[in-house]
Amino acid sequence: MSAPVLAIDPGREKCGIALLAADGVILYRAVVPTAALADTAAQQASAAGARIIMGDGTTSAAAKARMERAGYAVVLVDEYRTTDAARRLYWEMYPPRGWRRFVPRGMLVPPVPVDDLVAVILARQFLAAS
Incomplete structure (x- = not known):
């Protein structure tokens, strides 16, 4: 079995980080300030022995x-x-409620940053290609 993957979505102010097992299961995800990227990513990658993609x-x-x-x-x-x-992916994980159920999902904007979910997508694409 291959190693877990730590994916990073870099940004100016904040970065998304996601750690996925080799089978695609999300083990960790977070949006962190860019200044904390190296420390947070290093902790997660070291603990899991993960490959790092960005x-x-x-x-x-x-x-x-x-x-x-x-x-x-x-x-x-x-x-x-x-x-x-x-x-x-955000709307799949957290389906809209109330009046938002009637708005096409493509028109909805998630109420929180999705940088961590971008990292999940990167990791899943990487795992699928491996």
């Missing part, structure tokens, strides 16, 4: 360099349209 979008070069300075190998992966997929 979306290749906003600030990925700086975030990758920060992780590599901490001694971790990082693989960049394509994050095209993952925010849209994360929004869909």
Whole structure:
């Protein structure tokens, strides 16, 4: 069985982090300040012995360099349209209630940041391709 995957969705102010088992089960997910990325990711990756992947979008070069300075190998992966997929995943996990049930989900905006769910999508795509 392959190792777990720690996925990172880097951003200027905040980053999404998700740790998934090799079978795709979510073990951990969080949205953390960018300043805390290296510490949080290192704790999760070390505890699980995970491979680390990172979306290749906003600030990925700086975030990758920060992780590599901490001694971790990082693989960049394509994050095209993952925010849209994360929004869909949010509404699957937390179905709309009240009047929002009648609004097409594609028109709804999640009430919280979905950076952690973007990381989940990145990890699932990586695992599916592995």
